[in-house]
Amino acid sequence: QVQLVESGGGLVQAGGSLRLSCAASGRTWSRNYMAMAWFRQAPGKQRELVAGITSFNTYNSDSVKGRFTISRDNAKNTVYLQMNSLKPEDTAVYYCAAREMPVLGRAPNEYAYWGQGTQVTVSS
Helix, strand or coil, rough: CCCEEECCCCEEEEECCCCEEEEEECCCCCCCEEEEEEEEECCCCCCCCEEEEECCCCCCCCCCCCCCEEEHHHHHHHEEEECCCCCHHEECCCEEECCCCCCCCCCCCCEECCCEEEEEEEEE
């Protein structure tokens, strides 16, 4: 089992920045084997992939490209999502997810482990 705990959400004005953190714990953490991702879900909408990271590459959705950056600190077993130039449409609950494969999945059901979510609200 892997436990994921997110932090860093909050209320910010449009154009502002936030950094989300996802701390992983539990079974042996294999930096080379697990893909990590950030999803978000706004009210009435489906959960969508925002960004992902493996040992080989990173991914950003078109809606956040150039504004969000995903990174990982293997020594701290933590994945980060730096969010800049935030827009009201970025408002959502953001979830950290992990899967025991070295490649990213695009759909929520491809991830076995989830955090509890952290709310991000961007005011206009």
